[in-house]
Each structure stands twice: as C-alpha cells, then as structure tokens.
Amino acid sequence: MYRTPRLFLFAAPLAAVPGRAVAAGMPQLNFHDPLLIGQVVWGAVIFGGFYLALSRFALPRVERVLTNRRTRIQSDLDVARKAKAEADRASAELLSARHEAAEQARAHVERIQSEARASADAHAAETAKRLETEIANAETRITQSREQALSSLSEIATSTTQDLVTRLIGTQDEQTVASAVKRVSA
Amino acid sequence: MTGEASVAAGSTIDALGQFELHPVLGHLGEALRFSQSPLFMLIAAAVVLVFLYVGMRPAAVVPGRLQAAAEISYDFVHDLAVSTIGENGATFFPFVFAIFFFILAGNYLGLLPFSFTYTSHIAVTFGLAIMVFVISILASIRFQGVGFLKHFLPAGTPVWLAPLLVPIEIISFLSRPVSLSIRLFANMVAGHVLLEVFAGFTIMLAGLGAFGHVLAVAPIAINVALTALELLVGVLQAYVFAILTCIYLREAVAH
Numbered sequence: 522m523y524r525t526p527r528l529f530l531f532a533a534p535l536a537a538v539p540g541r542a543v544a545a546g547m548p549q550l551n552f553h554d555p556l557l558i559g560q561v562v563w564g565a566v567i568f569g570g571f572y573l574a575l576s577r578f579a580l581p582r583v584e585r586v587l588t589n590r591r592t593r594i595q596s597d598l599d600v601a602r603k604a605k606a607e608a609d610r611a612s613a614e615l616l617s618a619r620h621e622a623a624e625q626a627r628a629h630v631e632r633i634q635s636e637a638r639a640s641a642d643a644h645a646a647e648t649a650k651r652l653e654t655e656i657a658n659a660e661t662r663i664t665q666s667r668e669q670a671l672s673s674l675s676e677i678a679t680s681t682t683q684d685l686v687t688r689l690i691g692t693q694d695e696q697t698v699a700s701a702v703k704r705v706s707a
Numbered sequence: 708m709t710g711e712a713s714v715a716a717g718s719t720i721d722a723l724g725q726f727e728l729h730p731v732l733g734h735l736g737e738a739l740r741f742s743q744s745p746l747f748m749l750i751a752a753a754v755v756l757v758f759l760y761v762g763m764r765p766a767a768v769v770p771g772r773l774q775a776a777a778e779i780s781y782d783f784v785h786d787l788a789v790s791t792i793g794e795n796g797a798t799f800f801p802f803v804f805a806i807f808f809f810i811l812a813g814n815y816l817g818l819l820p821f822s823f824t825y826t827s828h829i830a831v832t833f834g835l836a837i838m839v840f841v842i843s844i845l846a847s848i849r850f851q852g853v854g855f856l857k858h859f860l861p862a863g864t865p866v867w868l869a870p871l872l873v874p875i876e877i878i879s880f881l882s883r884p885v886s887l888s889i890r891l892f893a894n895m896v897a898g899h900v901l902l903e904v905f906a907g908f909t910i911m912l913a914g915l916g917a918f919g920h921v922l923a924v925a926p927i928a929i930n931v932a933l934t935a936l937e938l939l940v941g942v943l944q945a946y947v948f949a950i951l952t953c954i955y956l957r958e959a960v961a962h
Contacts, residue, residue, distance in 0.1 A: 548727040549828045549896070556728035559740025560825065561834045564748055568809060568835075571752040576801035579759040583781040586766045586774075593768060 678702045720907035722900045726827055743823040744831065751812035751825075780808070784949070791953035795850070795960045799953075802842070806835065807949035814895065814941030818934060826944075827895035829888060836884035839952045846959035858958065887951055894944050898937045905930045 551557060679702045686693045730736035731746050762777030770778055784804045789796035810826055817824025825831050847855035859876040860869055905926040912923035 547723055547896075549830065549892070552830075554728060555740050556730060556742040556744075557828070557830050560728065560742055560744035560748075560828065561830050563741060563745030564825070564831050564834055565838075567745060567748040567752055568805065568838075571755070571809060572801065572805040574752075574756055575759075575805050579756055579763075580781065580801050580804060582763050582766075583759065583777060586763055587778065587781070589766075590768050 675702060675706055678706060720904055720911075722903045722907070725823075725899060725903055726896070744825040744828060747813065747816055747823045747825050748809075751809060751816055754816070755808045755812050784808075787950060788953055791950060792957045792960060796953075799846075799956050803949050803952055803956075806839070806952055807945050810835070810891065810948050811942060811945035814945060815938070817895065817899065818937055818941065824895055824899055826891055827899055829892045832892040833884065833888040835891075835948070836888035839887065839955060840884040843952075843955040843959045846956055850960045855959070883951075883955065887948065891944050891948055894940055898933070898940055902930055902933055902937070905933065 548554070549557075679699050682698050682702050683693050683695065686698055728742035728744055731741060731743050732739075736742070758773075759777050762773040765771060765774055767774060781804075784807055785797075785800055787807075788800040788803045792799055813824060813826040816822050817827065859873050859880070861872065861876070864872055908926040909923045909930075912919040912926070915922070
C-alpha cells in the first residue's frame with residue numbers, strides 16, 4: 522500500500538547521494554564497535570527492568586482501577602435493579618389496590634341504587650294502595666250522596682209541585698200530585 | 708535524527724551519520740559502553756512508566772483525559788494479547804505490553820529532533836526478536852512439552868512428504884526472528900534516512916541564493932508529510948511486532 526512509494530522515495534536519494542554514505546557502510550552493521558554490543562546488553566537490562574516495573578507495579582495498578590470500576594458499576598446496577606423490582610412490586614400493589622377499591626365502590630353504588638329502587642318501589646306501592654282506598658271511600662261517599670240526593674229528589678219535587686199547585690189553584694190533592702210527579706220523574 | 712550532523716561538508720548528505728553511536732557521560736559512558744542508544748531506551752521506559760503512573764494516580768471511577776489514555780493503552784494491548792493468544796493471554800500480557808510500548812516509545816522518541824532511534828539498530832531489534840523467539844520456545848516446552856516439535860509436520864500431511872516439509876517448516880520457524888527484526892529495523896532506517904536526506908536538500912538549496920530559498924520549501928513540505936507518515940509507521944511497526952509476538956505465543960500455548 523504505502524510501501525511502494527516509500528521505497529521509491531528511499532531509493533531516489535540513495536541513488537542521488539554518491540559514494541561516501543554507502544561506502545562508509547551502515548553504522549548499525551559495524552559489529553566491531555563496542556558500543557553496538559554495549560547497547561544490546563544495556564537494552565536487555567533496561568527492557569528487563571521495564572518489564573518488571575510494568576508487570577509488578579504499573580499494570581496491576583491499572584488493573585485494580587479497572588476492576589474497582591467494574592465491581593462498582595456492577596453493584597450500582599444491582600442496587601438499581603433491586604430498586605426497580607421494588608418499585609415494580611409497589612406499583613403492582615397500588616394497581617391491585619386501586620382495582621379492588623373500584624370494585625368495592627361499584628358494589629357499594631349498586632347496593633345503594635338497588636336499595637333506593639326498592640324503597641321507592643315500596644313507597645310507590647304504599648301510596649298507590651292508600652290512594653286506592655281513598656278513591657274507594659270517595660266513590661262510596663259519592664254513591665251514598667247520589668242515592669241520598671236521588672231519594673230526596675222525588676220528595677222535593679212533590680213538595681215543590683204541591684206548593685206550585687196550591688199557588689195556582691189554591692187547593693191540592695196530595696195523592697194526585699204525588700202520582701203525577703212520580704210519573705214525570707220516572 | 709540529528710539535525711546538526713545532517714549535512715556533511717560540501718555537497719554530500721551524510722544520511723547514515725545519525726545512526727552512529729557515541730558514548731554519553733564522557734569517560735564513564737565509554738567505560739560502561741553506554742551510548743545514546745541505551746540513554747534513549749531509559750528515557751522511553753521512563754516516559755511510559757511516568758505516563759502510566761501519572762495517568763493512573765487519580766484512580767478515578769470517571770477517568771480524566773490522561774487516565775483515559777492510560778486505560779485505553781492498557782485495554783488495547785490487553786485485548787490484543789487475550790484475543791490473539793487465547794485464554795493464556797493474560798499471562799503474557801505484561802510482556803506484550805512491554806514489547807509494544809518499548810518499540811512505540813523508541814519509534815516516536817526518534818522522531819524528535821536531536822534524538823536517537825534505538826529501533827533503527829538491527830542489533831536492538833534482533834535482540835528483541837531473539838527474546839520473543841526464545842520465550843516462545845520456552846513457552847512451547849512449558850505448555851506442550853517436547854510434543855511441540857510435532858508442529859514441524861503439519862497435521863494430516865502424508866508421511867512421504869515429511870522429508871520435504873519438515874525442513875521447510877524448520878527454516879520458516881528459524882527465519883521468524885530474522886524477518887521480525889529486519890522489518891522493524893528497515894522501516895525505521897528508511898524513514899529516518901528519508902527525513903535526513905530531504906532536510907539536507909533544504910540546506911543545499913538554501914545555499915543557491917534567492918531562487919534556492921524558494922525551492923527549499925519543497926523538501927520541507929515533503930518532510931512534514933514524511934513526519935506524518937513516520938508517525939503512522941512508528942505505531943504500525945510496534946503493532947506488527949506485538950501482534951506477531953502474540954501469534955508466535957499462541958502457537959506456543961496451543962495444544
């Protein structure tokens with residue numbers, strides 16, 4: 522990928538730079554240089570120390586922080602989950618309590634309604650009965666009054682007729698008048 | 708790259724002078740064979756350790772930027788080791804981490820002016836590769852006993868092919884440290900020679916007067932681009948070295 526242009530770029534100046542640098546050789550390959558071997562020995566020592574410092578101190582420290590965070594997040598999540606479960610339970614209780622209360626209220630309303638209906642019915646029936654008796658009484662009274670009135674009607678008619686006849690002709694025959702009235706009123 | 712040594716007297720560019728080793732600390736360094744290469748190894752190791760130490764000092768549950776960076780580098784190499792090597796990956800994780808960051812820090816420190824790139828020395832990269840090689844052989848013996856030798860005859864091969872295949876497998880096995888070391892060494896050397904040569908062009912062109920001053924901008928622009936490329940190559944080569952280490956170790960611990 523990026524390698525090809527890079528190698529080309531690398532080759533170009535090497536071709537452009539004549540002689541000396543290439544002829545002198547790479548310092549990295551000058552194995553007679555005691556410093557070259559020295560850096561390998563030093564490198565081994567330094568890398569060893571670096572490794573020990575990392576594996577004993579630096580990395581376990583990072584590990585501890587990461588573990589702490591993981592456990593803390595886990596415990597927080599557990600607490601949150603527990604709280605949610607409790608809230609769910611409380612909410613379910615509340616719902617069922619509300620449901621129960623609604624049921625009770627409905628039953629209560631129905632009972633009161635039926636009671637009211639029953640008492641109204643009873644009241645109406647009583648009133649109707651009373652009215653009926655009163656009507657019956659009134660009818661009896663009316664019948665009596667009418668009979669009374671009807672029975673006294675011929676008497677009044679007879680006496681009125683007798684008076685009229687007396688005024689008209691000065692005399693009267695009770696028997697005749699009575700029979701005449703009877704004839705007319707029949 | 709060592710800027711001051713970039714241009715030799717006259718018109719030639721000393722592209723390889725930057726790889727020369729010089730003793731530091733005067734006579735003491737000379738006596739201890741202590742050149743700038745081990746010095747930069749020390750600096751690299753210190754930079755990585757300080758980065759981890761300072762980064763993880765808050766040890767916060769919600770990390771800051773530096774702590775997040777330290778944790779990401781931990782997680783990155785940890786995932787690499789565990790996913791490549793397998794269940795025994797955690798055992799080798801500090802080793803892979805040390806390899807990756809030793810090389811990465813070396814590559815990146817080498818990009819700073821006046822610094823030294825110890826990964827541009829074949830002796831260093833070969834030393835690292837041999838270490839990986841020896842450790843993978845030791846791990847093979849530890850996890851599989853002498854039975855690991857049967858890997859030199861791939862499973863399911865007809866027996867009559869063995870005289871041909873076994874030497875091939877042995878050669879490919881032995882060439883691992885060579886390819887591992889030369890890949891890193893060559894990439895680093897190529898990149899640094901290029902940077903040096905183009906920097907040299909700039910100075911040579913600048914000597915040509917006003918016209919050269921204008922032209923001298925071009926190699927600088929190329930060097931800027933090359934530096935970006937070297938940043939990519941630096942992390943890529945460290946990654947390649949680390950993942951090949953993981954692959955060799957997986958073969959060592961696999962049954």
